[in-house]
Amino acid sequence: MVNNYSETSVSENYSAPEQTLEFKGKGTELFGIQLPNWVLTLVTCGLYYPWAKVEILKYVYSKTEFAGSRFKFHGTGKEMFKGFIKAIGIFAVLIGFFLFCSLSGKPELILVGMLGFYAGLGLIIPVAIHGRMRYRLSRTSWRGIHFGYTGSLKQLYIECIKGAFLTAITFGIYGSWFVVNLRKYIIGNIRFGNIRFSFDGEGGELFITHLKGYFLSVFTLGIYLFWYMRDLHFFYVNNILAEQNGRLVRLDANVTGTGYLKLIVGNVLIMVFTLGLGIPFVTVRTLNFVISNTQLIGTLDLENIEQAEADRIGATFEDVSDLLNLDLV
Amino acid sequence: MAVFQGLFFDGKTSSGQPVEIKLSPGLLVLTKKYGPEPSEFGWKIARISRNDFNDREQVVLEYASEPREVLEVNDPAFSGALQAAYPHAPFVKLKYSSFVSGNPLPLIGVLVGFIALIAAAYFWLIPKLTDVAAENMPTITEAQIGEALIGAMLKDEAIDSAKTVYAQKFFNHLHGKSENVATITVIDEKQANAFAVPGGNIVIFKPIIALTDNYAELAGLLAHENAHLQHRHSLKLLFRNLSTYFLASLLFGDVNGLMAILIENAENLKELEYNRDLEKEADMSGLELLRARKIDPNGMVNLFSALKDEHGKSAIPEFLSTHPVFDSRIEYLKAEIVKKPYQTQPNDSLEYYFRKLKE
Numbered sequence: 151m152v153n154n155y156s157e158t159s160v161s162e163n164y165s166a167p168e169q170t171l172e173f174k175g176k177g178t179e180l181f182g183i184q185l186p187n188w189v190l191t192l193v194t195c196g197l198y199y200p201w202a203k204v205e206i207l208k209y210v211y212s213k214t215e216f217a218g219s220r221f222k223f224h225g226t227g228k229e230m231f232k233g234f235i236k237a238i239g240i241f242a243v244l245i246g247f248f249l250f251c252s253l254s255g256k257p258e259l260i261l262v263g264m265l266g267f268y269a270g271l272g273l274i275i276p277v278a279i280h281g282r283m284r285y286r287l288s289r290t291s292w293r294g295i296h297f298g299y300t301g302s303l304k305q306l307y308i309e310c311i312k313g314a315f316l317t318a319i320t321f322g323i324y325g326s327w328f329v330v331n332l333r334k335y336i337i338g339n340i341r342f343g344n345i346r347f348s349f350d351g352e353g354g355e356l357f358i359t360h361l362k363g364y365f366l367s368v369f370t371l372g373i374y375l376f377w378y379m380r381d382l383h384f385f386y387v388n389n390i391l392a393e394q395n396g397r398l399v400r401l402d403a404n405v406t407g408t409g410y411l412k413l414i415v416g417n418v419l420i421m422v423f424t425l426g427l428g429i430p431f432v433t434v435r436t437l438n439f440v441i442s443n444t445q446l447i448g449t450l451d452l453e454n455i456e457q458a459e460a461d462r463i464g465a466t467f468e469d470v471s472d473l474l475n476l477d478l479v
Numbered sequence: 480m481a482v483f484q485g486l487f488f489d490g491k492t493s494s495g496q497p498v499e500i501k502l503s504p505g506l507l508v509l510t511k512k513y514g515p516e517p518s519e520f521g522w523k524i525a526r527i528s529r530n531d532f533n534d535r536e537q538v539v540l541e542y543a544s545e546p547r548e549v550l551e552v553n554d555p556a557f558s559g560a561l562q563a564a565y566p567h568a569p570f571v572k573l574k575y576s577s578f579v580s581g582n583p584l585p586l587i588g589v590l591v592g593f594i595a596l597i598a599a600a601y602f603w604l605i606p607k608l609t610d611v612a613a614e615n616m617p618t619i620t621e622a623q624i625g626e627a628l629i630g631a632m633l634k635d636e637a638i639d640s641a642k643t644v645y646a647q648k649f650f651n652h653l654h655g656k657s658e659n660v661a662t663i664t665v666i667d668e669k670q671a672n673a674f675a676v677p678g679g680n681i682v683i684f685k686p687i688i689a690l691t692d693n694y695a696e697l698a699g700l701l702a703h704e705n706a707h708l709q710h711r712h713s714l715k716l717l718f719r720n721l722s723t724y725f726l727a728s729l730l731f732g733d734v735n736g737l738m739a740i741l742i743e744n745a746e747n748l749k750e751l752e753y754n755r756d757l758e759k760e761a762d763m764s765g766l767e768l769l770r771a772r773k774i775d776p777n778g779m780v781n782l783f784s785a786l787k788d789e790h791g792k793s794a795i796p797e798f799l800s801t802h803p804v805f806d807s808r809i810e811y812l813k814a815e816i817v818k819k820p821y822q823t824q825p826n827d828s829l830e831y832y833f834r835k836l837k838e
């Protein structure tokens with residue numbers, strides 16, 4: 151029996167699958183999961199929402215395949231519920247403050263209320279991003295290896311305050327650099343076992359992309375919008391690098407403007423003709439478009455990704471972020 | 480016994496080790512096919528975590544070990560074999576909805592029940608709740624709301640201040656009380672109309688004064704509007720309308736919209752119509768005031784006849800049910816007058832202010 155083992159027999163019996171990404175979800179399945187969730191969320195006046203969210207995430211992760219293995223989301227409704235309640239609480243306080251000030255009828259107080267409301271929102275955003283990255287990545291695994299986020303909240307605050315300040319005094323021009331720096335910081339702190347990620351796009355590149363996209367869209371009466379989206383997609387995806395033991399691998403998207411056109415026109419038609427009930431089909435189409443059109447340039451050593459110490463944290467800000475509809479990565 | 484091929488991950492590295500899997504009672508028996516020493520080990524069924532969304536293409540199982548071990552099986556027969564061998568295990572219970580994978584009846588039942596619930600809430604519970612809220616609202620709060628509303632409504636209107644003074648005096652004499660029961664405002668407008676605003680405000684559009692031929696008709700109008708106020712009809716109406724807006728803004732997450740609602744409704748309130756029950760209640764209460772003040776109740780009947788004619792004349796096609804509504808109102812008013820006849824008394828003050836208003 152001992153003799154049975156040899157390198158050749160491994161490769162004969164088990165050939166390493168190609169390192170491609172694929173989304174295997176189906177609109178009908180997601181619809182079947184969403185429909186009862188909508189009903190339960192409505193019947194419970196929204197309290198069921200965290201559990202519904204977890205179910206959708208579990209489904210989407212377990213239908214996303216990389217190199218033949220599925221991802222897994224380990225979060226629970228209870229964890230998300232805690233974050234959800236805190237998010238609602240924070241919003242209730244902010245909105246309460248805003249309403250209190252506006253109902254007073256005094257112009258100065260109304261101004262204070264508005265400033266307080268937006269300042270409060272601004273101060274939550276870094277906490278929300280940080281909490282969401284920590285929570286969601288720590289609950290994501292592939293082949294039993296967990297993702298993790300090593301960023302610090304303090305550093306994120308510094309990035310955000312600096313970026314917001316420079317963006318304000320340059321009348322928004324610095325915005326592209328702000329977004330890119332934020333992305334560099336966040337993606338630079340994602341790890342997967344002994345794999346680290348980085349983002350090597352530059353603010354200037356994003357700024358040019360926006361400028362070109364804006365003017366060409368205006369000149370072509372909006373037709374160029376789809377190609378503008380493609381360019382942004384390229385910028386955000388193709389600049390993501392993964393590094394393992396000094397070896398670099400790059401993500402590579404091969405979406406096209408026509409692809410975006412088909413995706414968006416199709417999605418709009420589905421939404422209109424199903425009165426919004428077709429949203430699961432829209433989700434599946436979009437995920438399929440994004441995930442299945444992403445490849446790797448270079449190969450990772452998938453046999454030797456080592457598990458890092460898993461950290462357990464609360465779900466506090468998972469849904470603050472979702473409520474604000476921040477979509478990063 | 481069937482043997483399946485799978486990949487085993489030990490939770491320490493991502494390296495997959497090919498294993499053979501046998502389904503024995505209470506235990507998955509795994510045998511590493513290659514390795515320094517091929518070894519057999521077991522996964523207790525009770526410690527395998529659930530996975531809600533396995534499919535035939537790939538089944539992933541996770542074992543509650545430290546660190547967690549993972550097993551992947553890409554065999555279309557494996558899912559069925561697991562179901563057959565461990566029918567009660569948590570990891571074979573998939574959470575795909577019955578709507579897609581089998582009997583849709585439970586879900587459709589829940590859905591229909593839920594829609595019925597929503598409909599009941601919308602058509603019965605919410606109006607009921609808003610009525611209760613309107614009835615129990617403190618007078619001071621009603622006055623505050625009313626003040627904001629009347630301010631917004633009259634902002635762009637041309638107020639006829641002379642006629643407003645006479646109309647107020649007319650109303651005070653009609654009511655016969657020393658304090659102002661309601662505040663009357665007369666404005667320049669094209670249609671013949673009048674309406675009550677929460678907090679004790681009645682707004683009269685000038686053309687309706689032109690429509691009246693004697694003080695009893697104007698008294699009928701004001702008695703009717705005053706009854707709307709006394710029964711808090713306009714507050715109820717406002718609340719019902721707000722509840723729809725409130726729900727809509729909740730559904731669409733539009734919080735800022737809520738702020739504008741009150742002011743927006745100030746404009747809409749003019750166009751809103753009370754339902755027939757509320758109108759009848761206001762007609763009957765108005766009639767009682769006329770009886771108490773010994774004013775000819777036929778004034779109210781004549782007022783509605785005049786309004787009906789006015790609607791018939793207008794070039795804009797009116798909502799079809801308008802005429803039957805006036806007809807039925809005239810009918811039940813006549814019946815009520817015949818049922819409880821009383822002696823009328825001429826009222827010089829009302830006559831005087833009516834003449835001033837008609838000038």
Ligand SMILES: [Zn+2]
Binds near residue numbers: 703707753758
């Ligand atoms: Zn009325």
